[in-house]
Amino acid sequence: MGLDLKPLVTPRPLKLTELAGKVVAIDAYNTIYQFLSIIRGPTGELLTNSKGEVTSHLSGLFYRNANLLMDNIKPVYVFDGKANELKIAEIERRSQLKKEATEKYHLAIEEGRMEDARKYSTRTAVLTPEMVEDSKKLLSYLGIPYIQAPSEGESAASYLTRHDMAYAVGSQDYDSILFGAKKLVRNLAISGKRKVPNRNSYIDIEPEILEYDKVLHETGLTHEQIVDVGILIGTDFNPGGFPGIGPKTAIKLIKENGRLEDVKKIKSLLTQVPYQEIRNIFLDPEEPKVDKVEFGAVNRENVLDFLCVKKSFSTDRVSSTLDKLQKSITNRNQSLEQWFG
Secondary structure: OOOHHHHHOOOOOHHHHHHOOOEEEEEEEHHHHHHHHOOOOOOOEOEOOOOEEEEEHHHHHHHHHHHHOOOOEEEEEEOOOOOOOHHHHHHHHHHHHHHHHHHHHHHHHHOOOHHHHHHHHHHOOOOHHHHHHHHHHHHHHOOOOOEEOOHHHHHHHHHHHHOOOOOOOEEOOOOHHHHHHEEEEEOOOOOEEEOOOOOOOOOEEEOOEEEEEHHHHHHHOOOHHHHHHHHOOOOOOOOOOOOOOOOOHHHHHHHHHOOHOOOHHHHHHHOOOOOHHHHHHHOOOOOOOOOOOOOOOOOOHHHHHHHHOOOOHOOOOOOHHHHHHHHHHHHHHHHHHHHOO
């Protein structure tokens, strides 16, 4: 879910060609959950192989990353580490919502309400340790590096941008801005046409980019103040924020008062929120132990064995995608040789 900064910021449309040659640090869990939610069958069922193993996430990771690599975009995936204790309540809340959505999904299937079933199915995604390990395995076969964050994945991804190891963070959530990411790219993994819920129509989902400096300039806030705005609205560490305070009210209160402690409207509630600890999560995050990001070559044999033999993917389709990817890499290398030769 994450922080809702949408009413306060103005992203600009992004052409994928702008990311050519650049490293994008992708929030792995955020992206894999998107694939599990969106890549489903006609009645909302997850894609599975002959053994009943879920493959929706692997389909998304393979085909989307193949396209990114063909566009000369360099993804590095950052996986969440141990969740902060303050996030446990939010994790439990999301788990309960998924259970409720799963019950509604099965009921809709029984009653033949397929449109409702499809709607509820997108809210039932569960990421298991086995899915995480399979995801890492596939990424390594594609030559795509991954990083295990000590805690929040978006924090570690933002760290990579601040230390010039990545150009931007790739995530749907705005939390990266609170972690100080230089740039945030949204819709990178899900760009394309998307069906509008409960309507027989589609909309175009295009990548967009937010820049940290511009966000601070647009809002007129410092980094510390925008973190306080986040706490007022609600983060993963204090879900729901403060009653009756939305994004626009939050920014107004911080502009008028400077900081949380001086907002009279919330004085009586502030003692119930560990706001200083939440501030520290964003302003003084635990740093990943990484000093460079290294990319490898695509291992065609391992990809085919893993996806087609072990996971029952179509050999023809996977091979065709790998052929296109190899051709794009070869053409790029030949162009570089002609340029520098």
